[in-house]
Amino acid sequence: MDDVKTPSSEERKSALSGLGTSRKRVEDARFTQGKGNYVDDIKLKGMLFGDFVRSPVAHAKIKKIDTAAALALPGVHAVLTAADLEPLGLHWMPTLAGDKQMVLADGKVLFQGQEVAFVVGDDRYAVSDGVALVEVEYDELPVVTDPFKAEMEDAPVLREDIADQKEGAHGPRRHPNHIFTWESGDKEGTNKVLDEAEVVADEMVYYHRTHPCPLETCGCVASMDKVNGKLTVWGTFQAPHAVRTVASLISSIPEHNIRIISPDIGGGFGNKVGVYPGYVCAIVASIVTGVPIKWVEDRMDNLMATAFARDYWMHGKISATKEGKITGLWCHTTADHGAFDACADPTKFPAGFMNICTGSYDIPVAYLAVDGVYTNKAPGGVAYRCSFRVTEASYFIERMIEVLALKLGMDSAELRSKNFIKKEQFPYTSALGWEYDSGDYHQAWDKALEAVNYKKLREDQAKQLELFKSGKSRKLIGIGLSHFTEIVGAGPVKNCDILGLGMFDACEIRIHPTGSAIARLGTISQGQGHATTFAQILASEIGIPASDITLEEGDTDTAPYGLGTYGSRSTPVAGAATAMAGRKIRAKAQMIAAYLLEVHDDDLEWDVDRFVVKGAPEKFKTMKEIAFASYNQAIPGVEPGLEAVSYYDPPNMTYPNGAYICVMEIDVDTGVSEIKKVYALDDCGTRINPMIIEGQVHGGLTEALAISMGQEIAYDEQGNVMTGTLMDFFVPTAWETPNYETDFTETPSPHHPIGAKGVGESPNVGGVSAFSNAVHDAFKSFGLTQAHMPHDHWRVWKIAKDLGLHN
């Protein structure tokens, strides 16, 4: 051996930048230099632009579309309407939820901003002129924006195409504007418990309509190459493989002739999961014109038409003993889906994972029913930084806990503690059928209460209340508590699919002769830093430094099939696939090392980045040496090369959880609130990159802050969108955003190869409840039980007014 001292295991481990390291992001070099490659940066030879004529009204028959003036304009090449798409069978398209949706208005429009015609021209300027010249005659119809009015007998029928269908994709329909009823749990048992309970709290909890609003809007470039028959589409796709399959199914272009590429994506948050009319029209226009077509929506289009989130009216009843032991939970939700049911949920779950609404609590019996309803609003219902309605579910239970605590006259921190699922109960099967994998809620809760000095906070709050009551101050303090359990990582193929595609994910690894590697995944980063963190998982598994591993995602011609990135599924599913593929590499490497060291496989043990002969530490082969050997040695019974692929079907979901506390000061006269403190403790299982986890938590909390305190998609009674720009759609600036304190506990998932659970969405799920509960808490001593979000200035002012706190 040479004289150079072999570095210790610890030194070699640290050189890998593997699991648990706050590795700096490899993505940042290009982003900080303005060299990202987002869809609007793509410029192809001969490329034309396309844009929509959109409906100015919410409900109308279309009497006539006159495209002559637009077509006469120099620079305009084509105008597509439903009549042009019909012969191709593309005037409607299937939605992810088993419904269908108009690509271009087919005889009528159902919401303001709906796509009516698609104008194709030289550039955005010519197209914009063309759009202005398309004349559409509308015959207006009565509008329904209230989901409760939609099911009334005299309500106008919105979806005339399915008015007579008594059976929908998810069972019977009881009204032309009714989509489905979905039930979960024990109805009779729950009703019995509620009837006999000592204490019952009953409340309507509304989670308003909002929007993911990533800073980059949706768009694509479609290029049909008629010479080789291949369609390539670059687009803002959170699920590129699913888009390829859907595109093939609806266009009848063979799947191998479609290549979907997600370039850099400027934030997704669920907005970029669905398939939108713009994608379909760009593809058709490219087929028609024979040149590439770019479509990029603007912010108003995005807010008006592309995938809203939430809009759940959740009526709840929760029962308990006088001592505060919860005995049952009942929930009926009226879900406003807009004009088409385009929710992005796994097929068997028309209301997503709303049945995680028992939250972090050991509730013996529960029942949930959800009714989906059509209204004259935009379609969507996407999982905005959450795993399929988990945010709604979590908000619901965290409000019900607060309402119950009021009824019991008990501190809600204590009520939570009294009812948490205990550590020893895991794996725990909830009353609505989910198997929670792991957690230590009491540990997290106690840590959180101690970190913020909860007792002192309550004392300060009481002092402020005295000042208020004595007329010395017009401000109140609210302490918002929240404990959440997420359900992410969809999911097991046995019960999770989207359009029949099982929700597994995949990773393919190729080790190069010199010991560096490339890994390809079925997911796609939209800012989460996959290229950084997945390389870390792999570094720890195969002993190659993270910096020597290239990550590639988003190109369906090169990446293995996977269902994409949303619902915090990348780490739980694709992260697991990465670890499993890494283990396959290691298994083969062990055989090669055994051959090189002339020992039996079993005589070797893995040590960070090498296989070492047991009991003879000087005899080893590093992964780098093994990689080279795999390319240049003829090893009996072992194929050359070092590659592996893993398709990972998760055995269960993962259940990240956390404890969030917010302290807020509220001016009862102006309705202005000031965040004094936000403490967020997350348990996302094994922590891959603490720096990135904290960044995710900061971002998710800020989105939660926006949603709770002002962000909404509001309609007037005529169905006009009142929040179409970033002036009225609240996105906080650095000025309105506080600093956050982050903390953690670490309870690994027992079924995940590295124990990781996912974290990107937790802060939105837990944050909304914390902020909203703080507002409620400030007013609870004056009798407030429930006030709907968003808690913007005037609504907070109205709480105070209705409680008689104004002079």
Next chain:
Amino acid sequence: MEKINVSMKVNGKDENLHVEPRTLLVHALREHLEYTGAHIGCSSSHCGACTVDLNGKSVKSCTIFAPQAEGAEILTVEGIGTPDKLHVIQEMFKEHHGLQCGYCTPGMIMRSYRFLQENPNPTEEEVRFGISGNLCRCTGYQNIVKSIMAAAKKLNEEANVEKKEIA
């Protein structure tokens, strides 16, 4: 509509454009000159993703017509550092995780670049007010503020070293 000639200096290079008068500066930069660093997030001058430096001032290039910038000196994110030597602000954004999806980043960096010249020793509160014309949906701003504070410190240290060397 008739096209007109517009000239400007972008990142130190003289550029001549032949465009419609209504061409927005952001489109002139992105589509005619292929500086795609400046992004479009809202088109209504709220988000700041299109921020560039125009004659030494931060502006939102989505709300300026190209001919309004006739004769101007424009600096975009592509012009403040090189792959071999990033600008300190670019370095600090990398170092302190001041970005996630990267879409707001060029605008955020260009605003920081100008802000730190307007106020080389800012408090955290001043940083937050100084970048309040730029929206970010991913980071919650905490690490952006941290990056800018770190950049201020580093730029001041470098300036002090230079002063000493000159002395």
Next chain:
Amino acid sequence: MIPSAFTFYKPDSIEKAVSIMKDFGDEARVIAGGHSLIPVMKQRLTDIKHLIDLSAIEELKGINISGKSITIGAMTTQVELITNENLFKTAPVIREASLQIADPQVRNLGTIGGNVANGDPANDMPGLMQLLDATYKLSGTNGLREVKAREFYDGAYFTAREDDEILISISFDAPIGGYAYEKQKRKIGDYATAAAGVILNVDNGVCSSASIALTNLSDTPVYCDEAVSMLTGKNIDDNLLSQATKSCVEQSDPVADQRGPVEFKKYVAGIVINKALKRAFERS
């Protein structure tokens, strides 16, 4: 979000600008900072065929302070109003108000002329000009004329400016006394839910002169003449300030929007006005 096509002009004198306006009437518009105009053009809510950029006209620029008299060129940007130390010394309320307008980038281009001449009741400068009792100088085909800010606004986007006139400068006397500009908004970049400017000159507890103006609380900026009479010559105390506040609120006439219903806006107006009065009194 692409405007319709127009011809672009960049005249270097007021005369040339006026002559273009005369030629094209209401098809022509001047552009200053453009941050009110361009978003409206992008939504095609206005059809402008001829756009006249005023930025090359030197006479429209600059802040001139001579003794008590202040004249500000219409093309002076908000950031210039904020950073001009002499202006801050003579009329500090302008910096206080300007810092509450939009955001740094917008203030770099937004001008005082554009802000006051547009007639948008949500803009802050028109209210501020009521407060300062400013005089607008307009230049048109028929020559120069002056209009008091308090007589300039007829309704939302309707002003005393003729189609062929350009606002060239704004002048006012340096205000004396305590001042405050209070604004409640939802976030940076938002217009006011309610905003109020106050100037109070108090000698030995007695108000010798006062001015109060409101922003975004009616279809025009509001000068609160009744409250001003109420205060002038009186001993200032909390009770009187409350009565004055009440009078101001009565003069307001806000409309409901996403910021809230009328009742809320009037209530908040009361809070904002009272805060401004108190702060101005403390500073007097």
